[in-house]
Amino acid sequence: MIDFKHVTKTYKNGTKxxxxxxxxxDKGEFVFILGASGAGKSTFLKTLxxxxxxxxxxxxxxxxxxxxxxxxxxxxxxxxxxxxFQDFRLIPTMTVYDNVAFAMYCTGARAxxxxxxxxxxxxxxxxxxxxxxxxxxxxxxxxxxxxxxRALVNKAEIIIADEPTGNIDPEMSREIVDLLNHLNKNNxxxxxxxxxxxxxxxxxxxxVITIKDGCVVSDTAHPEIAAGMQNNGxxxxxxxxxxxxxxxxxxxIENFLQSYGSADDQxxxxxxGAELAGSNGADLRSSGVSDASASNKKVSx
Numbered sequence: 001m002i003d004f005k006h007v008t009k010t011y012k013n014g015t016k017x018x019x020x021x022x023x024x025x026d027k028g029e030f031v032f033i034l035g036a037s038g039a040g041k042s043t044f045l046k047t048l049x050x051x052x053x054x055x056x057x058x059x060x061x062x063x064x065x066x067x068x069x070x071x072x073x074x075x076x077x078x079x080x081x082x083x084x085f086q087d088f089r090l091i092p093t094m095t096v097y098d099n100v101a102f103a104m105y106c107t108g109a110r111a112x113x114x115x116x117x118x119x120x121x122x123x124x125x126x127x128x129x130x131x132x133x134x135x136x137x138x139x140x141x142x143x144x145x146x147x148x149x150r151a152l153v154n155k156a157e158i159i160i161a162d163e164p165t166g167n168i169d170p171e172m173s174r175e176i177v178d179l180l181n182h183l184n185k186n187n188x189x190x191x192x193x194x195x196x197x198x199x200x201x202x203x204x205x206x207x208v209i210t211i212k213d214g215c216v217v218s219d220t221a222h223p224e225i226a227a228g229m230q231n232n233g234x235x236x237x238x239x240x241x242x243x244x245x246x247x248x249x250x251x252x253i254e255n256f257l258q259s260y261g262s263a264d265d266q267x268x269x270x271x272x273g274a275e276l277a278g279s280n281g282a283d284l285r286s287s288g289v290s291d292a293s294a295s296n297k298k299v300s301x
Contacts, residue, residue: 001027007057017043019214030184030191032201035211041194082151086163088143090135097131100149121149141172161193
């Protein structure tokens, strides 16, 4: 599903962010990408999302060659990805429902389909009762769950979580990783989670790829490398996690829609060409949230 072969990325200032990186991630895998700040994790993600082109090497995702892909097809490729950012990137003037729905609205989905998918995504992350709330009314962990629902709503085949636990406390961090684990095990979603938190990944028996100075220095998918990694005391992935129960709700979709209201008028106040409040448009476009422009006007319930 994800295939990097001899990928090197050298920036104009001479910095070699990736150095001959080769790795393969199968469909349905859950993989931690571990590394300190400056190790090359961000460049790896940008290459995976086709925000950066490598200096040399090849990158394929779901059979799509990201080196030769035509620019007009890049937004369609990105819709197959769900991106969860460290800083949530929610639209502050939109409700939880509208933040999640906006990703589908931008792709031209029908109102009825939007309603059903948003209801389902919110139920997966346990936030159906918060549909009318605004981001500033939620805890950090709840905001991250909204971001996860937004990544899920377009039926993303791959969830890329970029330091998703960086702005929340340890208990909420475990909850977010457990939700990702639940989606991986029950939906077959491929999960790629970038982190620098050694202590967190010790609690989960998952594949760990470690990047240092732009190189893949260890990969626990290979037993001999994993053994050497543990002997060096870098990370211990031997024990299974005592998982939390994810806050997944059993929601009757029709009842949810009746209580929230019809989606037909959800986006009546969104005007083309307006700027997105409190968010970076380019970042949201790359996450599948926006293939069109959004408004900073309040969306009416």
